[in-house]
Amino acid sequence: MRVDQIDISQYESLLNEKAQQTLALFEQIKLPDNIKTIESNNKNYRLRAEFRVWHQDEDSFYIMFDPVNKEKFRVDYFIPGSELLNKMMVAVREHFLNNPILRFKLYQVDFLTTLSGEALVSLIYHKKLDDEWQQHAKQLKQALNEIAPVNIIGRARKQKVLVDKDYVTETLSVQNTQYHYQQIENSFTQPNGMINQAMLNWASVISQSLSGDLLELYCGNGNFSIALAKHFNKVLATEIARSSVKSAQYNLAKNNINNTVIGQSSAEDFSAAYFEGKSVKSLKDIALSDYQFTTILVDPPRAGLDDKTVELIQKFDNIIYVSCNPETLKDNLLAIDETHQVQDLTLFDQFPYTHHIETGVWLTRRSLL
Known part of the structure; x- marks a missing residue:
C-alpha cells in the first residue's frame, strides 16, 4: 500500500486479517491458547x-516510489512517520528551498528520530561537500534545534561530513527501568519504537522466570541484551556488523551493565565453532567454558536461521526467538518442535499496513515439561 493512500480507519481489520494469515502458517505446531497480538499506533509510529x-x-520536494508500478509520488506528510519526523521533513525542505548551497544536487534526505525526542538528518548529494556547505549545514542545525536536539550528516561520494555527531540516543522503558541506546546512522534499529519497547517488555517478563547465563545471536546494538542482562548471571552476545558491535559496547557502558560481553561474529561462525569445540576467531579472549548457558535469544534477518544454527539453539533449555518473517520462522519451528514446545507466541505489529509482522516465540525443552 502506498503511504499516501493509508486509511487509518482500516487499521484494525487489516491487522486482524494479517494475524489470522500468520497463525495459519503454524497449524502443524501445537501453540498455546493465549496468543496475543500487540497493536501499533495507527499513524506516526x-x-x-x-x-x-x-x-x-523552482520547486524541490520529497518523493517515494509506488511498490507495484515503481512510479514516483510526492510526499508532503508521511503518515507512518513520527510527529517529530514530519516536523523535520517540513523544516528541512523549507530551509533547502531557500538555500541554493544546500539545495544544489541534493539527491536524498534520511531521517532518524527517537521516542525521547532527538533527531538525525542525513543530506545525500551528487556533489563534493566543501567548507561553504558545512557553514550552511551548521545554520540548518541551529534552525532545527528550535524544534528538537538534532545532528546533521552530509554524504557524497567518498565523503561523510558530521555537523556534531552521527547518532541519536534513544531511551526505552522496560519494566519501569529506563535504558539508553546509541543509534548510529546507517545501522539497523527497530523502526517502530513503541512496538520495540513492547517486545523488550515481553522478553523481560519471560526472562525474569529464568536463570543461568544467556547467549544472544544477532544482537545489533544490544537492544535485547541490555534490557535482559539483569535477569541472568552472565550474557554473551554476538553481532556481525562492526558498527553495531561498537554501539552495543558503548551502550553497555552507558547503562552501567557489567555482566555482559558483546563480540563480533556471525551466527554461522559461532555455531560452527561451538560444534567443533573451537574458539571463535573474533572472540578468542572469551572462554565458552566459563558460561552456564540455559537460554538463547535469536533475532535473525528475514532469511531466518540456517540449519547449523537451528541445531545449536536446540542445545538450550529455553529459546526466545524474535522473527520478522513468519515464513522462515515456520520452517525453523518445524525443526525445533522436535525438541522444544512453544510456551508463548505473541504477534507484534511492527509494520502496519503491510503483510509483514514481528513474532516473538518462547520455547522450552520438552524434557523439562
Missing part, C-alpha cells in the same frame, strides 16, 4: 524514513 528529493523548475 515509524521513527526512521528516507526520501528521494525531486527537483522540478
Whole structure:
C-alpha cells in the first residue's frame, strides 16, 4: 500500500486479517491458547524514513516510489512517520528551498528520530561537500534545534561530513527501568519504537522466570541484551556488523551493565565453532567454558536461521526467538518442535499496513515439561 493512500480507519481489520494469515502458517505446531497480538499506533509510529528529493523548475520536494508500478509520488506528510519526523521533513525542505548551497544536487534526505525526542538528518548529494556547505549545514542545525536536539550528516561520494555527531540516543522503558541506546546512522534499529519497547517488555517478563547465563545471536546494538542482562548471571552476545558491535559496547557502558560481553561474529561462525569445540576467531579472549548457558535469544534477518544454527539453539533449555518473517520462522519451528514446545507466541505489529509482522516465540525443552 502506498503511504499516501493509508486509511487509518482500516487499521484494525487489516491487522486482524494479517494475524489470522500468520497463525495459519503454524497449524502443524501445537501453540498455546493465549496468543496475543500487540497493536501499533495507527499513524506516526515509524521513527526512521528516507526520501528521494525531486527537483522540478523552482520547486524541490520529497518523493517515494509506488511498490507495484515503481512510479514516483510526492510526499508532503508521511503518515507512518513520527510527529517529530514530519516536523523535520517540513523544516528541512523549507530551509533547502531557500538555500541554493544546500539545495544544489541534493539527491536524498534520511531521517532518524527517537521516542525521547532527538533527531538525525542525513543530506545525500551528487556533489563534493566543501567548507561553504558545512557553514550552511551548521545554520540548518541551529534552525532545527528550535524544534528538537538534532545532528546533521552530509554524504557524497567518498565523503561523510558530521555537523556534531552521527547518532541519536534513544531511551526505552522496560519494566519501569529506563535504558539508553546509541543509534548510529546507517545501522539497523527497530523502526517502530513503541512496538520495540513492547517486545523488550515481553522478553523481560519471560526472562525474569529464568536463570543461568544467556547467549544472544544477532544482537545489533544490544537492544535485547541490555534490557535482559539483569535477569541472568552472565550474557554473551554476538553481532556481525562492526558498527553495531561498537554501539552495543558503548551502550553497555552507558547503562552501567557489567555482566555482559558483546563480540563480533556471525551466527554461522559461532555455531560452527561451538560444534567443533573451537574458539571463535573474533572472540578468542572469551572462554565458552566459563558460561552456564540455559537460554538463547535469536533475532535473525528475514532469511531466518540456517540449519547449523537451528541445531545449536536446540542445545538450550529455553529459546526466545524474535522473527520478522513468519515464513522462515515456520520452517525453523518445524525443526525445533522436535525438541522444544512453544510456551508463548505473541504477534507484534511492527509494520502496519503491510503483510509483514514481528513474532516473538518462547520455547522450552520438552524434557523439562
